Amino acid sequence: MIRSVQDHLWAFDCEWVPDPRAGRLVYGLPADLPDRDVLAAMWKRGGATAEDPRPFLKTVLCRVVSVAAVQRRRANGEVKLNLLWLPRDPADAAQADEARVVGTFLQALGRHRPQLVGYNSRGADLRILVQRGVALGLAAPEFCRRPDKPWEGVDYFHRDNEWHLDLMEILGGWGSRAHVSLHEIATLSGIPGKFQADGEEVAPLWLDGRLADIVRYNCYDALTTYLVWLRAAHFAGLFDAQQYDDEQTLVRELIMDLAEQPETAFLTAYFDEWERLQALTGQT
Numbered sequence: 001m002i003r004s005v006q007d008h009l010w011a012f013d014c015e016w017v018p019d020p021r022a023g024r025l026v027y028g029l030p031a032d033l034p035d036r037d038v039l040a041a042m043w044k045r046g047g048a049t050a051e052d053p054r055p056f057l058k059t060v061l062c063r064v065v066s067v068a069a070v071q072r073r074r075a076n077g078e079v080k081l082n083l084l085w086l087p088r089d090p091a092d093a094a095q096a097d098e099a100r101v102v103g104t105f106l107q108a109l110g111r112h113r114p115q116l117v118g119y120n121s122r123g124a125d126l127r128i129l130v131q132r133g134v135a136l137g138l139a140a141p142e143f144c145r146r147p148d149k150p151w152e153g154v155d156y157f158h159r160d161n162e163w164h165l166d167l168m169e170i171l172g173g174w175g176s177r178a179h180v181s182l183h184e185i186a187t188l189s190g191i192p193g194k195f196q197a198d199g200e201e202v203a204p205l206w207l208d209g210r211l212a213d214i215v216r217y218n219c220y221d222a223l224t225t226y227l228v229w230l231r232a233a234h235f236a237g238l239f240d241a242q243q244y245d246d247e248q249t250l251v252r253e254l255i256m257d258l259a260e261q262p263e264t265a266f267l268t269a270y271f272d273e274w275e276r277l278q279a280l281t282g283q284t
Helices: 020-027 035-045 098-112 121-135 167-171 182-188 199-207 211-235 241-259 267-281
Strands: 008-018 062-075 078-086 115-118 164-166
Touching: 008 020, 008 035, 008 121, 008 199, 008 211, 020 035, 020 062, 035 199, 062 098, 062 121, 062 211, 078 098, 078 211, 078 241, 098 121, 115 121, 115 211, 121 164, 121 167, 164 167, 167 182, 167 211, 182 211, 199 211, 211 241, 211 267, 241 267
Parallel strands: 008 115, 115 164
Antiparallel strands: 008 062, 062 078
């Protein structure tokens, strides 16, 4: 289970879609084939069926379109939270460039070296960032820097340390009946799961040019990942009941403050869903 809470922590989530460029290169598809048709061909090769028309593709064949994280900093006994996301302005094509999104995030990780928390991050989110970073020719030496021994410093790649926590691995287990999705564990805990969109809708949103909606969905997932981490840390005894309540209050205050700003007014919906689920489940 979770053994430590570091003074600087990021609970993060990535969104990605099949990469038309990868489809054209890897499968030899025509250069002038529309992106929508390229994605359809990629899904077909990935085993699409009538029941599952958009199967999960290999991460290396997908492009990262958004990254979001809840940042928790503790200094002098005071905890402060912030919500981070990329691209900061989804309407800016330069900011939305994949190399900029991936490079900015990995380089920030290397600079700040926070404890990293994700959900299926070891097998998917962090993996795609590394794969796409290599494919794009990026350099992230500080992120990749590892100590001689896992316990001697920050190491995002070794399983025997606390610098990268994958909540799906911590909460799940072997076999389909032990597996738990973020939506399932969150909803049962009175935390918003996939309440406005889910992962299958990201590619259609991207094809329709609705990157801002993807970023909003990404921010929701980052908040949910953070709240599930808080609950798991409380379960592990790292926060007592009062501390856990105080930590949740900080999240509520963050959401309410951001909801008053035009670019993050969409967080009102998340707050309302959280309140609804807490009332339904009797969770606090």
